[in-house]
Amino acid sequence: MANASSSNGLENRPKLRFPGFDEPWQTTLLSSVFAKNTQKNTDGRITNVICNSAKQGLIPQREYFDKDIANSDNTSGYYIIEENDFVYNPRKSSDAPYGPISSYKYTEAGIVSPLYLCFRAKKEINPLFFECYFRSSVWHRYVYMFGDSGARHDRVSIKDDVFFAMPINLPSAQEQEHIAAFLDRLDQKIEKQRTLVENLKKYKRGLLSREFEQQENGNLNNSYVGKLKDYFQLSSGSTPSSTNRTFYSGNIRWVSSGELKSKYLCETSQHISSEAVSSCNLREYPANTLLIAMYGLEAAGVRGTASILSVPATISQACMAIQQTGEIDIEYLYYWYIYNGQWIGMRIAQGTKQQNLSTDTLGSLRIYAPSYSKQKKVCKLLSQIDYLIEKESKKIDLLSSAKRGLLQQLFI
Numbered sequence: 001m002a003n004a005s006s007s008n009g010l011e012n013r014p015k016l017r018f019p020g021f022d023e024p025w026q027t028t029l030l031s032s033v034f035a036k037n038t039q040k041n042t043d044g045r046i047t048n049v050i051c052n053s054a055k056q057g058l059i060p061q062r063e064y065f066d067k068d069i070a071n072s073d074n075t076s077g078y079y080i081i082e083e084n085d086f087v088y089n090p091r092k093s094s095d096a097p098y099g100p101i102s103s104y105k106y107t108e109a110g111i112v113s114p115l116y117l118c119f120r121a122k123k124e125i126n127p128l129f130f131e132c133y134f135r136s137s138v139w140h141r142y143v144y145m146f147g148d149s150g151a152r153h154d155r156v157s158i159k160d161d162v163f164f165a166m167p168i169n170l171p172s173a174q175e176q177e178h179i180a181a182f183l184d185r186l187d188q189k190i191e192k193q194r195t196l197v198e199n200l201k202k203y204k205r206g207l208l209s210r211e212f213e214q215q216e217n218g219n220l221n222n223s224y225v226g227k228l229k230d231y232f233q234l235s236s237g238s239t240p241s242s243t244n245r246t247f248y249s250g251n252i253r254w255v256s257s258g259e260l261k262s263k264y265l266c267e268t269s270q271h272i273s274s275e276a277v278s279s280c281n282l283r284e285y286p287a288n289t290l291l292i293a294m295y296g297l298e299a300a301g302v303r304g305t306a307s308i309l310s311v312p313a314t315i316s317q318a319c320m321a322i323q324q325t326g327e328i329d330i331e332y333l334y335y336w337y338i339y340n341g342q343w344i345g346m347r348i349a350q351g352t353k354q355q356n357l358s359t360d361t362l363g364s365l366r367i368y369a370p371s372y373s374k375q376k377k378v379c380k381l382l383s384q385i386d387y388l389i390e391k392e393s394k395k396i397d398l399l400s401s402a403k404r405g406l407l408q409q410l411f412i
Helices: 061-065 127-135 140-146 160-164 173-212 274-279 330-348 359-363 372-410
Strands: 026-029 034-036 050-053 057-060 079-081 086-088 101-103 110-112 117-121 167-170 223-227 232-236 252-255 270-272 290-293 306-309 319-324 366-369
Touching: 034 160, 050 061, 050 086, 050 110, 057 061, 057 101, 057 110, 086 127, 101 127, 117 160, 127 173, 127 372, 173 330, 173 372, 232 359, 252 274, 290 330, 306 330, 319 330, 330 359, 330 366, 330 372
Parallel strands: none
Antiparallel strands: 026 167, 034 117, 050 057, 079 110, 086 101, 086 117, 223 366, 232 319, 252 270, 290 306, 290 319
């Protein structure tokens, strides 16, 4: 692949070209290639409702939500889409700041919300090329310039005739094929990497289940050793007043519950002063302290969140600190909690509007564990899997980043 120089007077050429292609791309209007699809599901015969996700593209509703949201009584106004049709969802997101445009890859006809704009090729096209084109950001500027001002902040507003008047630059059919095939191979590589990571996560879930699954009369693999409070000291923190600026002008780490996202916590987003520590009776916990979220456990994304401190830190009142005092390893407890945290949050946490967990409630839970040496072996294996998951996930990030860069250089 070669760089196209802009200093030689060449225009309408992308920054990157495949060898053998040097002709300028031809400018045309979107309306010369596509037409709006207005076929509606008036008789309700099609029940395959499709969602347009910024990350997953066009996907059946039952797969996206694990259930059907729309029903046959309210889909008569939905648009019918067929294989290789395109759908524009004007809803903005961090992954699609001007909304996603996706192609429909299924052979079974589907229906989409009338809030979407559907369009179909007027002539034979390379659908994969256009799918890649719309994944790039080259068309964003047009929507930004010609979309309606004063529209909702979370949704793009652009009239249909203005949208189809969008100028697009197209190479020859042969170059379209080269670009589409190259990006498709990259997509396959990313998908293969995602499958690898998902298999590693599945293997980890199996190990966690085998080690920690609670049975009605105990754990099948391990012996009952007592209550959590018999092996750990549990306490919570405090939140200094945000109106006192001097409280947040120091260098003492202060952990909020929203930071409990990875196994080890090495740094915090906020730091407090020694004055804040003394005024709020805060305690600086040492490294190897387990932190879990105490408040808002009605939210699935909060239940089971935990981190082990790698550095000393103070904590907010929404965090619980757990320190080892007996023969149950703190890392073993970390894995125990991320496995059991969901049912603890749903069944043990208390509150009406907000589900919270107290130190007394958690400390009273029965715990099962093998010998200390066996605990260490379990943690070593799980840590090795965590390392592989992190390592292979970074490869996905690198490949995805490379793809985003290529999309901006392969299209104009």
